[in-house]
Amino acid sequence: MQSAPPKIIEKTVSLLLPPAGREEVLGDLYESCTTSGEYIREALSVVPMVILSRIRRTADAQVLLMQGTILYLSFMGAAWYEGKTSLFDDAGFVKLAIPAAWVLFGVVIDDAYCSPGKKSVLKQVRGPVAGLGLAYLSQAVLAIGCQRLALAPWILFYGSAVGLLCSIAVRCLFPAVTDRQVGAGGPALWLKHTAEPVRIASEGLLIVRSLALVLLVAFVGGEVGGPVLSTSLVFISILLLIVRELRRRW
Amino acid sequence: MPRLDSLGQFEQLVLTAILALRDDAYGVTIHEKVQALARPKAVSLGAVYVTLDRLEDKGFVASWLSDPTPERGGRAKRCYRLEGFGERALQESAVTAKRVWDGIAEVWGKEWAKDWGKRWSKESK
Numbered sequence: 053m054q055s056a057p058p059k060i061i062e063k064t065v066s067l068l069l070p071p072a073g074r075e076e077v078l079g080d081l082y083e084s085c086t087t088s089g090e091y092i093r094e095a096l097s098v099v100p101m102v103i104l105s106r107i108r109r110t111a112d113a114q115v116l117l118m119q120g121t122i123l124y125l126s127f128m129g130a131a132w133y134e135g136k137t138s139l140f141d142d143a144g145f146v147k148l149a150i151p152a153a154w155v156l157f158g159v160v161i162d163d164a165y166c167s168p169g170k171k172s173v174l175k176q177v178r179g180p181v182a183g184l185g186l187a188y189l190s191q192a193v194l195a196i197g198c199q200r201l202a203l204a205p206w207i208l209f210y211g212s213a214v215g216l217l218c219s220i221a222v223r224c225l226f227p228a229v230t231d232r233q234v235g236a237g238g239p240a241l242w243l244k245h246t247a248e249p250v251r252i253a254s255e256g257l258l259i260v261r262s263l264a265l266v267l268l269v270a271f272v273g274g275e276v277g278g279p280v281l282s283t284s285l286v287f288i289s290i291l292l293l294i295v296r297e298l299r300r301r302w
Numbered sequence: 303m304p305r306l307d308s309l310g311q312f313e314q315l316v317l318t319a320i321l322a323l324r325d326d327a328y329g330v331t332i333h334e335k336v337q338a339l340a341r342p343k344a345v346s347l348g349a350v351y352v353t354l355d356r357l358e359d360k361g362f363v364a365s366w367l368s369d370p371t372p373e374r375g376g377r378a379k380r381c382y383r384l385e386g387f388g389e390r391a392l393q394e395s396a397v398t399a400k401r402v403w404d405g406i407a408e409v410w411g412k413e414w415a416k417d418w419g420k421r422w423s424k425e426s427k
Binding site: 056062073075076077078079080081082083084094097098099100101102104105106108109 | 328329330333346347348349351352355356359367370371373374375377378379380
């Protein structure tokens with residue numbers, strides 16, 4: 053490139069590119085483009101293809117299918133528990149798929165954008181949590197714009213709690229292909245089968261145990277004293293868990 | 303042992319480019335070479351990346367990051383090398399292409415084949 057591309061454009065392209073291919077793609081764009089206009093045009097065509105290619109490499113269809121089924125069943129179970137009537141409403145079964153789809157979307161994007169080679173349980177948690185954030189956001193938008201497709205708050209809460217727990221468990225048991233070595237030259241199928249399962253560290257177990265505890269408290273609270281007691285107990289238990297964690301660290 | 307998949311036309315072009323470039327095969331040079339091989343069709347850099355990823359997954363090529371260079375704004379290159387399976391797949395594709403060529407020449411005549419051969423050699427110069 054005769055002159056360096058504007059920093060802001062290069063930074064934006066860098067942010068959009070998945071870390072696994074960022075270095076070489078930015079270098080290739082820098083080398084092959086002669087003007088800023090050309091750089092932007094080329095980046096606009098290259099970035100989506102690099103992201104899609106990365107998603108193809110990191111997404112494991114079998115694990116995603118398992119997660120999708122578990123999430124859908126979690127929301128369906130929550131709707132069943134809350135009162136079967138909501139299931140047989142207009143679009144009752146369809147609206148259960150919306151938050152599940154958002155969680156899966158979060159998982160797929162997080163897997164594509166995580167740095168290769170880093171193994172940690174937090175990575176298994178981050179995707180579903182980010183997806184759940186998107187699911188809640190979408191439900192908020194639906195509650196305002198299209199009430200017909202929005203889930204009842206308690207169905208969303210119970211379903212997402214159970215779904216999140218099961219989803220993390222599935223990801224820990226069947227790690228995605230993101231940990232494969234880039235440039236190892238091995239076919240994806242081999243690498244999928246030889247990928248070591250992530251060892252569940254004490255931190256990971258603590259997160260899973262805490263989530264299970266919060267879920268149990270919510271369930272028992274809801275059974276004994278209704279939603280108000282359940283919410284209060286969940287709030288108190290989360291607060292206690294945070295205090296316990298802070299005390300452990302400092 | 304991985305199954306030796308048959309190559310698509312674009313995959314053949316990318317593998318040929320890597321083979322021809324030897325030690326200088328990385329994103330930009332592969333793209334330029336593929337463009338030259340695929341002319342008059344235009345080839346996007348993104349399509350080359352996608353194909354390189356796919357070929358790497360199949361075990362046909364291997365890649366590694368080189369040292370950063372100033373002409374690339376201090377960024378590293380991802381260099382590519384043909385693996386044994388890639389060479390075999392490319393050889394099979396070349397043999398198939400030769401059979402196609404012979405089959406066509408048999409029907410349309412040797413004069414036609416010679417004429418096309420001349421035209422291609424002129425184009426490549």
